Structures are given as structure tokens and as C-alpha cells.
Amino acid sequence: MxxxxxxxxxxxxxxxxxxxxxxxxxxxxxxxxxxxxxxxxxxxxxxxxxxxxxxxxxxxxxxxxxxxxxxxxxxxxxxxxxxxxxxxxxxxxxxxxxxxxxxxxxxxxxxxxxxxxxxxxxxxxxxDEAAWLDELAPDEGADPIGAYALRTAHPRWIARSFAEALGDKGAGLKAALEADDARPEVHLVARPGEISADELAAITGGDPAP
CATH class of the missing domain: 1.10.940.10 (NusB-like)
Structure with missing residues (x-):
């Protein structure tokens, strides 16, 4: 293995x-x-x-x-x-x-x-993932929490907690769960005096933060 x-x-x-x-x-x-x-x-x-x-x-x-x-x-x-x-x-x-x-x-x-x-x-x-979700996810109109939970790979109880905290079972909940499911971005820090942010970005192929 x-x-x-x-x-x-x-x-x-x-x-x-x-x-x-x-x-x-x-x-x-x-x-x-x-x-x-x-x-x-x-x-x-x-x-x-x-x-x-x-x-x-x-x-x-x-x-x-x-x-x-x-x-x-x-x-x-x-x-x-x-x-x-x-x-x-x-x-x-x-x-x-x-x-x-x-x-x-x-x-x-x-x-x-x-x-x-x-x-x-x-x-x-x-x-593929989209086809499986179309087959398995609940209808968004009938069960928005269940639908968004599965489509963003969250347990239902976490999606419900998001909905309660946001006071939103619609677009706001969907956006929050999608953001939580996104792969985290890698951030590098340019040490002052050793390398500049632009130089580090050029070496790694990344983008300097504003």
C-alpha cells in the first residue's frame, strides 16, 4: 500500500x-x-x-x-x-x-x-458528484436544510445550527455551508527583511495579498 x-x-x-x-x-x-x-x-x-x-x-x-x-x-x-x-x-x-x-x-x-x-x-x-446529489439530495423547497446539508457534505445537525444562527434557511444558509465546505486556501508569510511578498509570490506561483 x-x-x-x-x-x-x-x-x-x-x-x-x-x-x-x-x-x-x-x-x-x-x-x-x-x-x-x-x-x-x-x-x-x-x-x-x-x-x-x-x-x-x-x-x-x-x-x-x-x-x-x-x-x-x-x-x-x-x-x-x-x-x-x-x-x-x-x-x-x-x-x-x-x-x-x-x-x-x-x-x-x-x-x-x-x-x-x-x-x-x-x-x-x-x-459524478453532481449526478449523485441530484439523485440523493432532498428537494430544496420541501427540505432546504436537508438539501443544503447533503450538497455541502454537512451533517444535518450542523446545517440546522447554521440556519438557527443565521436566521436563514435560504440563500444565506446555502452560501455559508458552501463556504464552510470549500477547500482552505494556503497562505504564506513573507518575512520582512528576508523576502518581499511579490518575490514570494513569484517563486511559488501565488498571488500577493492586498
Missing amino acids: DPARQAAFDVLAAVRTKDAYANLVLPDLLRERRITGRDAALATELAYGASRAQGLLDAVIDACAERPLSQTDPAVLDALRLGAYQLLRTRIPEHAAVTSTVDLVRAEAGSWATGFANAIMRKVSEK
């Missing part, structure tokens, strides 16, 4: 079994295992992304499975979440996402679960 996906899986497992915080577990794993560069970037994207999108991922996996998620082996489910995230929210090729997920299931749960994992991943790959 490649180190990036293994690290991401171990983060999800720690969150599930130890109530750990992903943002505290992952840096330690990367450092201990000397995972750097592209592997570290992939591990970060998968661990944080799958954690953030768990509500959406579980809904899609549940729609593809013939058994309730509660009856799915927890380790298998964590691997499927990582695989579904790769298929729905990254540009990782389908064959790589499917194969790596099946390999991860084999390593963590045993060969008995590989057929199940392969079947689920194939079904997930039949639609």
Missing part, C-alpha cells in the same frame, strides 16, 4: 476509534513515517477531504450497498470513504482510485471484503 493512502486511512481510523482530531494526528504520522512532497500532499487531501465530506460519501456508499452502513465493517467503510472521495472530489484516475481502495481493504480487513469493495467502488464511479 502506498504511504499516502495508508496514512490517510490511519487518520480516519484514529478519528473513529480514539475520537482523535485529524489535524493533530496527520502531521505526526507524516513526520514519523517521513512522508514528504507529493505523498504528503495526497495524504493531506485525502484525510482532511474525506473527513470533511463524510456525510456526502456515506450517503453515496449507502446508495450503492445492499446492506446498511451500520452492518459494514468499520475499516472497510473508512477505506470506501477514501475511495469514494477520490472518485467524486479529485482528479485521480478511476482505475487508480478503485484499485488502491481494494488493495487497502485487503490489507486492513482481509481478502473476504475485496469483492464487496470493488463492487461498491464501481457503482460509485458510474456517476
